[in-house]
Amino acid sequence: MPWVRSGLTARLRKPPGGRDARIMLLAQCVDRTGTGVWAAASVLYFTFVDGLDARRLGLLLGVGALAGIAGSPLAGRAAERFAVRDLLIGCHLLRLATMSLLLVADDFAALLPVVALTCLGERAAKTLEMLFATRVAGDQRATYQALSRSVANAGYALGAGVAALGLAIGTVTAYRALILADVLSFVLAAALVRRTREPEGHGLIVARHDDGAANEPPDSSSPWRDRGYMLFVLLDIPMNLDDSVLAVGLPLWLVHHTDAPHSVVPAFLVLNTVLVVVLQLRVSAWIEGPRGALAAVGWYGVTLAACCLVLAVVTGGGSWSASLAMLAAALLVTLAELLRSVSSWELAVSLAPPRARASYLGVAGMSQSVQKSLGPLLLTGAVMTAGPAGWLALGAAVTGLGLVQRRAGLRRLAALASRTAPEPRVGAVGGR
Incomplete structure (x- = not known):
């Protein structure tokens, strides 16, 4: 479908939000590629490399899901006070650290906090990406969201393909290489986000009347x-x-x-x-x-x-x-x-x-x-x-x-x- 490829390519070249939006979309693609690698391999890794049975694996994934729930409101609250760009880089670096720990942590008690922090960082990162897009894309946020989902799905598909190669080999070394691929994606994503400029709107925003008088600080209601x-x-x-x-x-x-x-x-x-x-x-x-x-x-x-x-x-x-x-x-x-x-x-x-x-x-x-x-x-x-x-x-x-x-x-x-x-x-x- 040439019309699909040309339309998508044109949008990616000039997405709502300009240069910073284009870099952020690329960072999302890199991040989702690594996430796709780990999503396809995680259950088998915990089963065959760490030796978890079904009960402990279910508990581990459940704890991770609960931690992910907390990631969104924590990220939103932090973004009222700190730069979204810096927070997002911090989320990538947090997941870089926790995924690296998976290479040495094989005890169930050690895996619980590592997986919980990884899921919390992942959900927080997605919320911060959403905030970034809301600020840079403005009224064109629906178009940006569509581009973001298209790019993300392409990344997931690419990551799943990479994981398939490692799973086909099936050795412990191959499984750990897949973790390193995910770690590398966080390094590249953080480097790309660092190249963007912080969008207007973080912290306390002072609005003005037509006569130039400043309003009170933003609504702090919960x-x-x-x-x-x-x-x-x-x-x-x-x-x-x-x-x-x-x-x-x-x-x-x-x-x-x-x-x-x-x-x-x-x-x-x-x-x-x-x-x-x-x-x-x-x-x-x-x-x-x-x-x-x-x-x-x-x-x-x-x-x-x-x-x-x-x-x-x-x-x-x-x-x-x-x-x-x-x-x-x-x-x-x-x-x-x-x-x-x-x-x-x-x-x-x-x-x-x-x-x-x-x-x-x-x-x-x-x-x-x-x-x-x-x-x-x-x-x-x-x-x-x-x-x-x-x-x-x-x-x-x-x-x-x-x-x-x-x-x-x-x-x-x-x-x-x-x-x-x-x-x-x-x-x-x-x-x-």
């Missing part, structure tokens, strides 16, 4: 006490369930409830990666502004419900029909992901008070981390246990919650607009 925003954050957790459906639900349903061959499972990731790279920019162009994002939330629920419906009826039939149905479900869940990835970020920014945006975005970033922790448990412990009815119930629930999110978002936008609307001056036309 997002944790903002019930309207916390409602958005809570509702955004089920709006991220496409991630667990793709990574956990589809493979397990195929293996245990259909006649489709197991070789179809890798095609889910391939299809997802290709579609994100090809379509993310076009979807972002359709989702313009907060009202467009709220409309996309409604379509997200419908699309994910359609995926659940396909999974509910795919239990019968032969291998060919089951394979096609499962690929159709993967297509639908990917379309849901394309809608969510842009709308979730746009709403996290638009529904936050502009002068306390960093701490608010840090709290909003928890939604993905919480979903990654609870989503697999929901699917394996409730949805798939209930069989086809479980999928139908999940689809209906997400669709309903999407409508609730849309209505709550519209009320929130109206409240923010009334809060920031200028008061009429005495003597002005229409004033009294």
Whole structure:
């Protein structure tokens, strides 16, 4: 598809935010390549190199997921006081140190804090990248987000390919070489981030009236006490369930409830990666502004419900029909992901008070981390246990919650607009 390659290349050459945005996108690609290497190899590394059994491995990954939840609000709070660029470099260096420790730490008690700090640094880094993009891209943040996801998916795919080479060799030395590849990615990413300039907006921002008088320092209210925003954050957790459906639900349903061959499972990731790279920019162009994002939330629920419906009826039939149905479900869940990835970020920014945006975005970033922790448990412990009815119930629930999110978002936008609307001056036309 030449039009896709040329369009994406043109956007990468002149992304929203200019030179600094281009360097940051390159840093993200490098970072995600290393992350892709480790994501593909981590479970096997802990199993065959460190000798962890399934129980301890599950505990280790669970602790890491919990630590990741804390990374987003900590990063957001820190970004209110310190430079985003410096904090992001610190996150890369933290993960460089913890991943290096994995080469020498083989005791379970030592692995727990190492993995926890790695996951905390990873989630904090993603939140800081989001803050950086929000500041440099401005109103074009949806386009930047689309470029970011396209670049990130390309990096993940490249990293998975590198990991496949090491896993094919299968020696301890090969596994440790994959860790070194991840470590190298953090070095390169930190060096690239250091070449960017700090975007305007960190720390205390002093706003001015038209007459030049300075306002008070930015709103220091806590997002944790903002019930309207916390409602958005809570509702955004089920709006991220496409991630667990793709990574956990589809493979397990195929293996245990259909006649489709197991070789179809890798095609889910391939299809997802290709579609994100090809379509993310076009979807972002359709989702313009907060009202467009709220409309996309409604379509997200419908699309994910359609995926659940396909999974509910795919239990019968032969291998060919089951394979096609499962690929159709993967297509639908990917379309849901394309809608969510842009709308979730746009709403996290638009529904936050502009002068306390960093701490608010840090709290909003928890939604993905919480979903990654609870989503697999929901699917394996409730949805798939209930069989086809479980999928139908999940689809209906997400669709309903999407409508609730849309209505709550519209009320929130109206409240923010009334809060920031200028008061009429005495003597002005229409004033009294």
